[in-house]
Amino acid sequence: MSILKTVINLLILASVLCVSAQAVTKTVYRYKNSEGVTVMDNKIPAEFASKGYEILSTTGKVIKVVPPSLTKEEAEKQAAEKIAKEERLKADIELRRSYSRVADIDAAKDRNLQSLKANIGILKSTLEATKQERIVETGKAASLERSGRKINAMLLTKIESLEKKEHDITQQIIQREKELKAISDKFDDDKKRFIEITKPENPR
Numbered sequence: 001m002s003i004l005k006t007v008i009n010l011l012i013l014a015s016v017l018c019v020s021a022q023a024v025t026k027t028v029y030r031y032k033n034s035e036g037v038t039v040m041d042n043k044i045p046a047e048f049a050s051k052g053y054e055i056l057s058t059t060g061k062v063i064k065v066v067p068p069s070l071t072k073e074e075a076e077k078q079a080a081e082k083i084a085k086e087e088r089l090k091a092d093i094e095l096r097r098s099y100s101r102v103a104d105i106d107a108a109k110d111r112n113l114q115s116l117k118a119n120i121g122i123l124k125s126t127l128e129a130t131k132q133e134r135i136v137e138t139g140k141a142a143s144l145e146r147s148g149r150k151i152n153a154m155l156l157t158k159i160e161s162l163e164k165k166e167h168d169i170t171q172q173i174i175q176r177e178k179e180l181k182a183i184s185d186k187f188d189d190d191k192k193r194f195i196e197i198t199k200p201e202n203p204r
Contacts, residue, residue: 028056092197095190102191109187113180120176127169134162 029044031053044053052068070078099105137159141151 030054030056095194099194105187105191105194112183116180120173123169123173130162130166
């Protein structure tokens with residue numbers, strides 16, 4: 001009889017422990033349905049899970065908050081921001097490797113700009129010389145035309161060649177001046193960023 005009683009007590013204890021374990025491990029979800037009503041259940045439909053939900057303990061304590069899934073646009077934006085952050089980090093490392101102080105950036109800027117300015121100066125001198133030569137040759141053609149004589153093909157070809165050369169040099173100057181501004185802006189940006197990443201933190 002005592003053995004039977006012991007067995008019954010063990011079965012009762014096992015049942016209690018099983019129920020207790022289920023109560024402890026039971027997951028409760030809290031979410032909002034399509035009507036905006038807060039729902040608490042031991043399961044959550046997939047269409048609502050993507051909108052975010054909370055996982056609660058049986059006592060109602062929030063264990064975990066699952067945020068809403070990102071939209072395609074949000075995911076793309078997040079990915080782009082991550083790439084931009086990584087690229088900025090690489091650029092900062094390279095900036096620290098290239099320069100040890102602000103004066104180094106100013107010196108590098110001056111060297112690069114001086115070289116380009118010299119090139120622009122040569123192009124402008126060549127352009128002015130080409131213009132003067134074209135004016136002379138155009139004057140010859142005008143003189144022949146006023147005197148009623150025919151302008152020979154060689155002279156016309158030379159004038160056309162000078163006009164083309166003048167146009168090409170002008171375009172080169174425009175391009176070099178754009179490069180000059182781009183380089184200047186790049187060094188200014190590098191200087192500003194270098195100051196930001198090397199500025200000592202304020203003591204707390």
